Amino acid sequence: MRLRIQNFAKVKEADIILDGITIIAGKNDTGKSTIGKVLDSMYNSVNNLGAKMKNAKKLRLQNTVSQLMNYTEFSVHISFAMITEVVERVLEAKDTDSEKRVLEVFLDSIPNKQSRIERSMLIKELFDKIAEIKAIPDEVFTKVIISNYFNEIFNGNINNTEHSDTVAEIEIEIKAGKNSIQFQNDTCVDFHFEYNPVSSSFYLDNPMLIDKLNDTDVIRISGKYPSEQEYHLFNSLMGIEISMEERAINEIINQERLDEVFGLLDRVIPGEITYNQKYEYKTQKGKKGIDIRSMSTGLKSFAIIKRLIMNGSLNAKDAIVLDEPEIHLHPEWQMVYAELIVALQEKFDLNFIINTHSSHFLETLDFYAEKYGRKGICHYYLSKESEGVCSFEEVTDTPEKIYKQLVDPSLLLAKEKEMWEEEHEPI
Structure with a gap:
């Protein structure tokens, strides 16, 4: 699968391979998150559109x-x-x-x-x-649905603010064909679908989203409903979007694969998310569960993945977008999370797109990809910004370019320390 983007928000041009594990690294404000949000919106805005x-x-x-x-x-x-x-x-x-x-x-x-x-x-x-x-034409209806979805996710900044009249285009290509959408002045002006998308995407950038399972009363009273992106994840965590019968079939088919994945998850989160008037995390030894809102942020990162697996929400070819997953995790848990990503990709044939600033997390992903024989489905991109627009360079064959950018800041600190010590060295 390939994702092509032109003139969308700050992204001037991007051609991203999404066929396994795609890693995007780069400095802040260089369009990394935009890629994941575009993919997620492209999946979920037109999924089951009819x-x-x-x-x-x-x-x-x-x-x-x-x-x-x-x-x-x-x-x-x-x-x-x-x-x-x-x-x-x-x-x-x-x-x-x-x-x-x-x-x-x-x-x-x-x-x-x-x-x-x-x-x-x-x-x-x-x-x-x-x-x-x-009498409302399906074409008009489709354009409005797409426009509303993308505008909510991108806060009305679909087209480049400097060139809003320029046509922005997104295209996803798979074996079945190409689906494309064009925007002008932050409005969908055209679309072309060669296949009916049935896969889903899950955008995970904030582990605290799992708290919403127990915040429904707060949402109802305050009127602050989640975004379409959050609403989709919320329903998936609750298992609303899949029937009990489908869940049972998935469990039977996936049991062998689940055993290995749960072996990794149980190293960090050995318990389950259960419902007893509210959602709780309960270990096998624990007599009383704890409110999921009281779990540590790092634990919630694993709980979301475990919950999606257990209720059968994840299916082959689904996409999981992870925006800086390492920021809530201790380096040891980063290693477990990296191995979990590779194991899930291998066992469930998922597509991951990962944004990271961590050389440790990237190196760990690299190692487990090689260990699991998945190195061939890893693709690396370096995001860059110049004169207000962003572009992406594929560096799969030269990943050292990413490591250099991630490691250089620590070298700058070492140089600054050295200069400071020289200036304050006793005479």
């Missing part, structure tokens, strides 16, 4: 029918189930005559005191509202 559009229209139709019926004088209560049934029949109707017959049958089934004229007016109003919603 179903999303159908559900959105269905919900709008349900609300429309419900609101119109509330203005009429019916002698019986109209249940939401009845409204849902008539909406589903309207959506299945092949032509306008069929839609009108569905509405007429629906109204005939409800005893009312309306005159024939009032009834005809109601049918016409219902029909007009339904026609307006059904």
Whole structure:
């Protein structure tokens, strides 16, 4: 898989191979996080897009029918189930005559005191509202969904601020074909899909997100709902997006692979996330669980991965974006996390994209990739910034360029110490 980006935010151009483990290193504010966010948004904004559009229209139709019926004088209560049934029949109707017959049958089934004229007016109003919603072109709907998703993730800064009228383009290429999206003035102006994306992406930059499993009341009261990115991860952690039957099948198929991965996870997090009125972390020896919000930040990094595995949310070819995963981990746990990444890639055929500032973490990843025989699916990129725009150099064959940039700051400190000691050396 390849991700190509042109003129998106600060990224002037990028051509990134995503086929196993992709590592991006570079100084701050050189577009590293943008790559991961673009990939995540490209996956999740259009994943199951047809179903999303159908559900959105269905919900709008349900609300429309419900609101119109509330203005009429019916002698019986109209249940939401009845409204849902008539909406589903309207959506299945092949032509306008069929839609009108569905509405007429629906109204005939409800005893009312309306005159024939009032009834005809109601049918016409219902029909007009339904026609307006059904007439929304899929192309227009798709552009709005994509625009809204990307603008939320990138805070309205999709196109380069200096050249907002320039077309920004994203393209993902796999064996099945290419999917591309174009933006101008922070709005999706065109798209071309050759395949229906079914894989998911998980953007992990903040282990504290797992706290949201127990923060639903706070979210509801404050009105501060998570972003689409966080909402997707939240649902995946809860297992909402997969049925119990699918979870059981995944567990049976993946059992052998799970044993080895859990062997690594249990070195750090031997317990499980359980639910008893709230989500808790409980070890096998512990009699009482602790609220997941009380777990250490480093432990939460592992808990998120373990939770996604245990509830069957991870599938082959899914992408996991890790933005500076080392910052919450002790060097010893960094080693375990690096091995976990390589083991997960090997056992589950996942695609990882990792941003890092740590030479220790990078060296550890490098070692375990070689140990597991995965060196051939590792790709290295160095991000650079010049005159306000960013570019990416592939350095898979010359990774020393990354190490040099990561190690040089410590050498600068050594030189500064040496100069300071010379200046303050006793005479």
